[in-house]
Amino acid sequence: MSTDIRCRFCGSTNGEVVADLGMQPACDHFPYADAAQTDPVYPLRLWVCRRCHLAQLAEDPTEPDEPRGVEPLALVRQARQAVAAVHAAGLLPSEGVALEHGSPHGGSWLGLLDERGIRPATDPGRPVDVVVDSFGLMHDADQNAALEQRVDELKPDGVLLVQFHSLAAVLRKRQWNAIRHGHPVYLSTPALVGMLARVGLRTVAAWWFDLYGGTVLLAARRQGSISPSVRHLIDDELAAGVEDFGELRALATAADETALALRGWLADEQSHGRTVLGYGAASRAVPLLNHAGIGPDLLPAVADASEAKQGRRFPGVGVPIISPDELVSLAPDDVVLFVPDMLDEIRARLPEIERRGGRWVVLEPAPRVIETSKKTATKGS
Numbered sequence: 001m002s003t004d005i006r007c008r009f010c011g012s013t014n015g016e017v018v019a020d021l022g023m024q025p026a027c028d029h030f031p032y033a034d035a036a037q038t039d040p041v042y043p044l045r046l047w048v049c050r051r052c053h054l055a056q057l058a059e060d061p062t063e064p065d066e067p068r069g070v071e072p073l074a075l076v077r078q079a080r081q082a083v084a085a086v087h088a089a090g091l092l093p094s095e096g097v098a099l100e101h102g103s104p105h106g107g108s109w110l111g112l113l114d115e116r117g118i119r120p121a122t123d124p125g126r127p128v129d130v131v132v133d134s135f136g137l138m139h140d141a142d143q144n145a146a147l148e149q150r151v152d153e154l155k156p157d158g159v160l161l162v163q164f165h166s167l168a169a170v171l172r173k174r175q176w177n178a179i180r181h182g183h184p185v186y187l188s189t190p191a192l193v194g195m196l197a198r199v200g201l202r203t204v205a206a207w208w209f210d211l212y213g214g215t216v217l218l219a220a221r222r223q224g225s226i227s228p229s230v231r232h233l234i235d236d237e238l239a240a241g242v243e244d245f246g247e248l249r250a251l252a253t254a255a256d257e258t259a260l261a262l263r264g265w266l267a268d269e270q271s272h273g274r275t276v277l278g279y280g281a282a283s284r285a286v287p288l289l290n291h292a293g294i295g296p297d298l299l300p301a302v303a304d305a306s307e308a309k310q311g312r313r314f315p316g317v318g319v320p321i322i323s324p325d326e327l328v329s330l331a332p333d334d335v336v337l338f339v340p341d342m343l344d345e346i347r348a349r350l351p352e353i354e355r356r357g358g359r360w361v362v363l364e365p366a367p368r369v370i371e372t373s374k375k376t377a378t379k380g381s
Helices: 073-088 110-114 143-152 167-172 189-198 228-240 245-271 285-292 324-329 340-349
Strands: 015-025 041-049 055-057 096-101 118-120 128-134 154-165 202-209 215-221 276-279 334-337 359-363 367-369
Touching: 015 245, 015 285, 041 245, 073 110, 073 154, 073 202, 073 215, 073 340, 096 110, 110 118, 110 128, 143 154, 143 189, 154 189, 167 228, 167 245, 189 202, 189 215, 189 228, 202 228, 245 276, 245 285, 245 367, 276 324, 334 340, 340 359
Parallel strands: 096 118, 096 128, 128 154, 276 334, 334 359
Antiparallel strands: 015 041, 041 055, 154 215, 202 215, 359 367
């Protein structure tokens, strides 16, 4: 039991460090490529509260400083599906006002809600009909204060919509690098339903989406009955091990195995004279590259569509971030995609990669080469 760590929601000191991922730089700080200073590193440890079962970072002294990313099409499509699902469940008013707690990773539901007659809030402090939190709550260090704020923002009959990358997906898909500085909590359906109850909200509906390997949307109100969809997700995530300390400890082993597999694959490709670059300067790639000790010698560059990230570098390992046009001009043999959900979108956006005989590689969690059709590849043309 760790007594020097206090839960970010309930304040309990009764918990356990289930994964120690060593010293890591801040994943949301991408220094400029010519910045000479050494990047500071901090302990990266996952701690789980035994009282409320919230998984969280034991410490996170970093300050949010991430250049805003480009919203992936997969996220746009999922947002539309989510709003449609909530509407079909009868949980949206025919008209009203909505307030959104956004994410630095991009994405907004306000336009989609506006299409259904629910306009964005313009009067600060006045309670609203719908409060949306899409991947925002995971960035709040004080979870009790964050949820209390969202409750205060709701009208008596309002609905809170909270979307999050589920801890169950992290376990099932071995997505250990979802654990990173700047993201102090890792929500599960059982934990969040209990947290919402403690601030006076009942979780009345739940949906699961395949975005990021497992994204959950919960709808909560002051009054209402828990639906079978909520109970099903609670049971499903408990079965995945979200409250099983043994399963959670396995994340540290997965980190070592994944890092070893990626480093070994890159070294093998290099030994065969193949040029490998990356795509997607996502925050989740920071702990992966650092844990594996992968620098420009094995991965010369990673492209990203965000102009705010171009000309910067990955902290800790120094891999430069370039534009997609630069990526294409370098004609790599392989491109490692650090955000697998973007595969279809990026293949369509950068067909030149495969036309020249290049291959896309996704991490699931070990490198997997995406087969290219003979009609697409024209190496040497």
